[in-house]
Amino acid sequence: MTLEATDTSVLRLPSTNGRSPETSGTAGLAELAHATGTRFILAVFTTLSGKPCAKLVPVESVDELATDGVGFAGYAAGSMGQVPKDPDLVAIPDVSSFTPIPFVREGLALVHCDPYVEGKPWPYAPRVILKTALAQAAAKGLSVKVGTEIEYFLVQRDENGTLRTADALDTSRQPCYDARDVTRMYEHLTSISSAMNTLGWGNYANDHEDGNGQFEQNFQYADALTTADRVITLRYLISVLAEQRGMTATFMPKPFADRTGSGMHMHLSLWQGDTPVFPDANDSCGLGLSKTAYSFVAGILEHACALQGVIAPTVNSYKRTGATSTASGATWSPRYATYGGNDRTHYLRVPDANRVELRGGDGSANPYLATAATVAAGLDGIERDLDPGEPGTGGTATLPMTLLHAMDALEADPVVSGALDAAGAGVADYFASLKREEFFHWHNTVTPWEIDSYLTAF
Numbered sequence: 001m002t003l004e005a006t007d008t009s010v011l012r013l014p015s016t017n018g019r020s021p022e023t024s025g026t027a028g029l030a031e032l033a034h035a036t037g038t039r040f041i042l043a044v045f046t047t048l049s050g051k052p053c054a055k056l057v058p059v060e061s062v063d064e065l066a067t068d069g070v071g072f073a074g075y076a077a078g079s080m081g082q083v084p085k086d087p088d089l090v091a092i093p094d095v096s097s098f099t100p101i102p103f104v105r106e107g108l109a110l111v112h113c114d115p116y117v118e119g120k121p122w123p124y125a126p127r128v129i130l131k132t133a134l135a136q137a138a139a140k141g142l143s144v145k146v147g148t149e150i151e152y153f154l155v156q157r158d159e160n161g162t163l164r165t166a167d168a169l170d171t172s173r174q175p176c177y178d179a180r181d182v183t184r185m186y187e188h189l190t191s192i193s194s195a196m197n198t199l200g201w202g203n204y205a206n207d208h209e210d211g212n213g214q215f216e217q218n219f220q221y222a223d224a225l226t227t228a229d230r231v232i233t234l235r236y237l238i239s240v241l242a243e244q245r246g247m248t249a250t251f252m253p254k255p256f257a258d259r260t261g262s263g264m265h266m267h268l269s270l271w272q273g274d275t276p277v278f279p280d281a282n283d284s285c286g287l288g289l290s291k292t293a294y295s296f297v298a299g300i301l302e303h304a305c306a307l308q309g310v311i312a313p314t315v316n317s318y319k320r321t322g323a324t325s326t327a328s329g330a331t332w333s334p335r336y337a338t339y340g341g342n343d344r345t346h347y348l349r350v351p352d353a354n355r356v357e358l359r360g361g362d363g364s365a366n367p368y369l370a371t372a373a374t375v376a377a378g379l380d381g382i383e384r385d386l387d388p389g390e391p392g393t394g395g396t397a398t399l400p401m402t403l404l405h406a407m408d409a410l411e412a413d414p415v416v417s418g419a420l421d422a423a424g425a426g427v428a429d430y431f432a433s434l435k436r437e438e439f440f441h442w443h444n445t446v447t448p449w450e451i452d453s454y455l456t457a458f
Contacts, residue, residue: 029111037100038100039058039059041059041065042056043110044110045115046232046368047077047079047080047126048080052235053078055091065093069091071088074088074089082124091116092113093113099233101237103194104240114131121423123425123427126366130228130369132422136376136379142379143270144270145221145227146221146371147221147222148227149216149263150216150251150363152250152251152262153211153215153252153262154166154242155213155255156246157248166213170212172212175212175328176208196234209262211260211261212256213259214262219234221355228367228368231264250363253319254320258326261332263320263363267358268358268378269354277293287353289350289353292382295385296382297348298386298388300356300377303416304337304399305400307377308321308400310365310366310369311374313366314362318400320333321334321360334399338393339391343392346359347360372419376418411428411429
């Protein structure tokens with residue numbers, strides 16, 4: 001991850017300033033659709049669980065989409081804080097997020113939307129939650145930029161339904177960065193890379209990660225909302241293009257017990273206008289960070305246990321952070337809330353003076369919620385002038401052992417739960433209730449391990 005200036009425009013059109021042209025209303029969306037040869041638009045919103053939901057809108061109805069949005073039954077979509085009797089969610093497109101995706105289907109584009117109910121932004125909508133958090137940062141004179149690392153496995157199922165690596169030759173004990181494994185997946189990886197670069201995202205690396213069948217594809221950092229939108233878009237692109245080649249792309253944190261899990265590492269920085277807040281050449285601690293940056297780090301560390309409930313939000317997440325060994329010899333996932341320099345064993349890594357890398361999140365994280373909660377934790381550290389201690393330390397807390405422990409921590413933490421409730425009260429309780437239900441649904445399932453361990457043990 002570098003922090004060099006780059007063209008991050010969604011479309012290669014003049015004066016885009018990092019996203020699609022800042023037009024609004026009917027003319028803006030219609031103009032973009034016609035200029036790019038778009039025939040159909042996926043109007044997308046994301047549930048609290050991270051599921052991308054969409055309706056496919058023909059370009060002939062672009063005027064109605066832009067002015068009126070498109071309606072959804074919120075309860076049917078999933079975790080959106082609704083019951084069957086509630087009125088429609090109306091997805092209103094953010095024209096600046098318009099993204100042509102002809103590499104999926106010719107003439108197809110997508111646009112990210114903000115859900116409204118009865119004319120008001122819906123507080124359970126993750127994108128609305130993040131926009132609220134960023135507005136609170138802006139009120140303090142700060143903007144947030146984020147880069148993410150997208151890790152995933154490419155898998156298939158055999159005739160018995162058993163999960164296996166899609167590339168049957170990807171079997172070495174330490175496959176990380178293996179040029180041969182990358183080359184065999186050349187068509188898939190380059191199709192994703194070309195898509196990102198066509199969109200102006202600045203893809204700068206694609207590699208084989210630590211587990212057999214595991215890959216990572218990176219793009220340049222941008223403002224926090226743009227990056228969250230791009231994470232959702234990229235997961236969609238990777239999934240669809242892998243499926244076209246007979247593979248399944250999974251962002252599941254730990255699909256294989258003996259392999260490294262998939263993280264969603266977040267690189268965060270604060271800015272005042274065009275000036276970065278984090279660097280300070282006079283830092284006596286040796287990391288090159290400002291006092292504000294250290295307080296931001298301290299806030300994240302103080303709220304780490306509650307934060308895990310948002311950035312590692314599934315039962316399977318805790319198979320990743322709780323792992324003690326893998327086939328390759330390292331788990332690459334933190335177990336304690338510590339920070340340090342260019343050291344990947346920490347919860348918060350400081351690779352250089354421009355940013356901090358949060359390594360606790362995984363591939364199941366909703367990028368909107370993850371960013372909102374992390375920013376709230378960091379800003380709390382700044383407001384309270386917290387000190388993280390010397391690099392290499394920072395926290396003695398062990399991260400939660402299970403999703404249930406994480407929900408206990410989230411509900412007890414007014415800062416992290418407050419981030420979820422920022423656009424309206426009740427979201428944090430609803431989210432925690434869903435996750436407790438998920439935990440007990442898993443807990444009530446009899447697994448093969450239990451049969452093997454107990455069937456004839458007594």
